[in-house]
Amino acid sequence: MLNLHHLNSFVMLQQTGSFTEAAARLGIGQSTVTQHIQRLEKSLARQLVFRDTHQVKLTAEGEALLGYARGMLDMNGKVASLFGESRLRGRLRLGVSEDVVASRLTSILEDFIRLYPLVDLELTVALSAVLYQMQDIGDLDLVLAKRHIGETNGRLLYREPLVWLARDPDLALRGDVLPLIAFPPPSITRRVAQEALDREKMAWRIVCTCGSLSGLTAAARAGMGVLVQPRSMAPAGLKEVPGDRLPVLEDVEFVLVPRRGADAALTEALSSLIVAQIAPQNLA
Numbered sequence: 001m002l003n004l005h006h007l008n009s010f011v012m013l014q015q016t017g018s019f020t021e022a023a024a025r026l027g028i029g030q031s032t033v034t035q036h037i038q039r040l041e042k043s044l045a046r047q048l049v050f051r052d053t054h055q056v057k058l059t060a061e062g063e064a065l066l067g068y069a070r071g072m073l074d075m076n077g078k079v080a081s082l083f084g085e086s087r088l089r090g091r092l093r094l095g096v097s098e099d100v101v102a103s104r105l106t107s108i109l110e111d112f113i114r115l116y117p118l119v120d121l122e123l124t125v126a127l128s129a130v131l132y133q134m135q136d137i138g139d140l141d142l143v144l145a146k147r148h149i150g151e152t153n154g155r156l157l158y159r160e161p162l163v164w165l166a167r168d169p170d171l172a173l174r175g176d177v178l179p180l181i182a183f184p185p186p187s188i189t190r191r192v193a194q195e196a197l198d199r200e201k202m203a204w205r206i207v208c209t210c211g212s213l214s215g216l217t218a219a220a221r222a223g224m225g226v227l228v229q230p231r232s233m234a235p236a237g238l239k240e241v242p243g244d245r246l247p248v249l250e251d252v253e254f255v256l257v258p259r260r261g262a263d264a265a266l267t268e269a270l271s272s273l274i275v276a277q278i279a280p281q282n283l284a
Contacts, residue, residue, distance in 0.1 A: 002043065004076055007069040009036035013049065014066060015107045017056050025276055070114075077114045092266045093122040095131035097145040098183070098213045099233045100254070104278055111273050119266060127211070129186035132257070141262035144274060146188050146230075146252045154255030155271070157278050162192055162249040163231045164241035167223045173245055179207040179225030181216050188252060193228040196247040230254075254278065 012022040013033065023030040041048050048062035058066065096105060112121065124134065128145035132153075135143050147153060166172035172179065178197065182190040197204045208219040217235040220227040226241065230252060234240065256274060258267040 002069075002072070003036075003039070004073065006036040006040040006043075007073055009033045010040055010048065010062075011066070011069050011073060013037065013056060014058055014062075015110065019056065070110075073114055074117065077117050088116045088265060088269055089118045090263055090266055091120045091122060092263070092270060093124070093139065093141045094270065095124045095126065095134060095140040095143040095145065097128045097131065098125055098211070099146075099229060100144055100278075108270075108273055108277055111277075112270055115273075116269055119269075127183055127187050129188065135257065135259050138259070141259050142267045142270060143257040143259075144278075145255065145257070147255050148188060148192075149250055149253060151253075154257035155275075157254045157256060157275065159251050159253045160230050160232055161251050162189060162228050163234065164193075164246045164249070165220060165227045165229055165234055165238040166225070166241055167221055167238060169226075169239055169241040169245065171223065172226050173241070176203060178202060178204040178246070180204050181208045181219050181225045181227045182206055183216065184209050184211055189228045192249055192252070196249050200247045202247070 009022060009026065009028075009032075012026055013019065016022045016025065019030050019033050023033045026033065037049055044061075044065070046061040047059050048065060050057045050059050050062075109121070112119075124131065124140060126134070128143075128147070131140060131143045131145050134140045143154070149159075180193060180197075182193065184190075194204070207225045208216065210216050210219070213229075213235075216227055217238070219225070220235070221237045226246075227235075227238065228249065229235070231240070256271050258264075258271070
């Protein structure tokens with residue numbers, strides 16, 4: 001019989017790619033995670049994890065086990081929720097800004113549905129300003145989004161700089177007018193970029209607008225122009241423009257904002273998972 005604690009460490013190790021990170025998220029010691037993996041490998045008589053000095057990867061046998069491990073943990077969570085004394089039920093409407101979805105949302109949702117299988121989650125992805133508008137009229141219970149420096153709404157998660165990104169910075173800056181790739185209004189990153197350029201009296205024009213980060217990334221990778229994103233969320237294939245080439249951009253803050261009157265138990269359950277995974281020490 002496989003130990004569920006061992007399987008939980010195994011799944012978390014696959015999600016994070018790090019024994020240290022897996023231990024931090026599980027709230028146990030790194031040596032405990034190592035012991036769980038070793039005991040799991042011993043019970044199956046198979047090597048499940050390949051380790052070197054740079055990374056942790058699953059072996060072919062580990063990949064084969066992963067789906068079954070998730071299924072067993074999911075079933076255990078459902079049974080615990082069904083018969084547990086403090087089971088959570090209901091509907092939670094979550095709004096997430098576009099750039100967070102592209103980088104961190106998957107592992108958060110995996111943990112949430114495993115721990116709270118009786119909660120129905122409604123997910124809305126949009127620009128931060130749009131999410132706040134939806135929450136104001138009662139359409140969202142919890143928002144994970146950006147805010148400008150100096151604003152006070154929400155629970156601060158972390159703060160980081162915005163950066164200019166391009167496929168080829170030298171080519172993108174060759175002309176007299178900066179080609180800008182941006183979300184449509186009301187976008188925080190668009191506004192910050194435009195205000196920074198206007199302060200330095202630099203000419204710019206919007207060459208591509210899209211409400212999806214994947215669309216903006218495709219345009220930037222095609223060499224259409226310059227894109228602004230938080231540094232830790234820079235899409236692959238784009239290079240950061242050197243700091244002396246374009247104006248310095250102000251930082252942005254990422255926050256959690258619960259709706260007044262929303263189910264406190266549901267919002268706190270998801271909020272605690274988000275705080276555990278999106279914290280300064282967990283950023284790249």
